[in-house]
Amino acid sequence: MTVTVKFWSYFKDHTECAETSLELPAGATLGEAHAAVIAQFPVLGDMQSSTLKAVGVNYQPDEFLLSDDDEISLFPPVQGG
């Protein structure tokens, strides 16, 4: 299956792109997708523990089962206000 991964805030600077796509096996989890992104962009590994992860517009845990065409967002802690 194919998923889109969007980067926000300074993650975009680190990856030098706003989004990428991943090919994952059926049944892949959000955590596995995150690991695949870090393999592609090792600089994000330093921020792995503080990275917030969403699918669509909802936060999801690493165990979340992905579906084809899901849109993942990875970003640093939020800072509104």
Add this chain to the structure above:
Amino acid sequence: MKTQLTLTPDPIDERALIAEREMSDGMGAALIFHGFVRAQEGEATIAAIDYEAFDDMACHQFELIFEEIDRQWPIESVRVVHRVGVVPVNEPSLWVELIAPHRAEAFKACQFLINEMKQRVPIWKRPVVPSS
């Protein structure tokens, strides 16, 4: 509970917001909070903050916060305006209004809203340094 959320690059027009206020005669508290951009960000002196939002998710997360407020307190309305883009020092980046029967629930709900926003609403800031 009535809700209104605006993410905007434009300056916050409080006069217009107050002119649009709807408040029933059972309400005794109208609480307004402004969040301003400070000139100091850590050790650095800055000229502005550049706010970036993941708009769709920010709106959804604010809606979830509004739902939680509606479950917890008898708030008649909540309105939130958050700036995106460059906001100069001394200008408000955030405007919140809560209408409630009494002040206690308005203060509690406002504190809750802002605390939750800072935990889960995907908005980020980048300091803008003064040009030399």
